[in-house]
Amino acid sequence: MDDIANKTDRTWIEVDLAAMRHNLGVAQATGKKVMAIVKGNALGVGAKKIGAELAGAGCDAFGVACLDEAIELRAAVDNPILILSYTPASCVARIAEFRLTQTIVDGAHAKALNAEAQKIGVCIDVYIKLDTGMSRFGIFAQGESACHAAASEACEIFQMKQLRVKGIFTHFSMADMPNRDTYTAWQIENYNAVLEELRMLGVTQQFLRSASNSAAILFHPEAQLDMVRAGAMLFGVSAHKDGWAAGKLEEAIAFKSRVHQVKHVPAGSYVSYGGLYQTRRDTKIAVVPVGFADGYIRNWSGKGMYAVINGAKCPQIGRICMDSCMFDVTETNVERGDVVHLLGKGGISLDDAAELCGTNNMEPIILRGNRVPILYLNETMDDGSLGLESI
Secondary structure, eight states, X not given: OGGGGGGOSXXXXXXXXXXXXXXXXXXHTTSSEEEEEXXXXXXXXXXXXXXXXXXXXXXXXXXXXXXXXXXXXXXXXXXXXXXXXXXXXXXXXXXXXXXXXXXXXXXXXXXXXXXXXXXXXXXXXXXXXXXXXXXXXXXXXXXHHHHHHHHHHHHHHHTOTTEEEEEEEEOOSSTTOGGGHHHHHHHHHHHHHHHHHHHHTTXXXXXXXXXXXXXXXXXXXXXXXXXXXXXXXXXXXXXSTHHHXXXXXXXXXXXXXXXXXXXXXXXXXXXXXXXOEEOSSOEEEEEESOXXXXXXXXXXXXXXXXXXXXXXXXXXXSOOOSSXXXXXXXXXXXXXXXXXXXXXXXXXXXXXXXHHHTOXXXXXXHTOOTTSOEEEEXXXXXXXXXXXXXX
């Protein structure tokens, strides 16, 4: 759909909303409720737009990182919105006003929220977070004795009158690593131990159980429980390549640019800063207006990155600059204005690109600069047709 690229003459990102709906369907096929994780402004491509599209496709709930993200998203969706990390008690009034759900990270946090809610006369929905092996946010629940203590702490939270416990969740740290499945199993064991202890302590209140992130949705059905949390998979990036091999996910992101100059340089020419690359032959170079200010990571320089131009893989050469980088197009028919498929659909996959510099497959898109517009493809319109919109 390169005709769409006529809307910009530089660098842009296309988000295929039909692919995102497909990937949501993969999560929905578990038969569980689905929470879409759209933190970081949905990897920087627009949480309000993505949220509204997924809500229309039957998504049950949404997860964000912080209060400001939740308030922004509330303008677009009516579904439950979970703030996944700590929010101070001073914000209880805003949590209540915008009908948000707050994560409880420990007992002291719960007490502070409850006291403030009582002070201003409101009740708020909460999820209790258990740290079963991530050692990040949550009540520590790693090992038998810790699980006993965590259950006691959680039991006290259930008794706090201003807090409505809607769920208890945990997060896996190695579900995307098949060689560490025993650790994931141990996390599940810790989680279940706390819930069993709560039952023995007399907690009968109904709540949602949630443990599965994208990796667990794809590879650990035993952990899917009542609600799964789909994040990276919605964008078509897989926790490991088996997700692609199984044909489950569709790439939803395409990072593209245009050729701004084509030039010929002789053998022995240095390309870009620092003499990182020297041509070994007479070389035709395409200068492309994308750099690390656009999310095209500088650490990719000389690591084997390539772009696809007119169907050919063209190696990235030299140091990646802030606003531009160069590709060897000696063997390719390339002209000024040709579309360059940088990352995602049509180019190197986000998964493969991430491996080249030891980063996360979501980082390049999240690092997108403000000057990189987003084009939405296949948006569901009110009349059921598909459209195009941009921001």
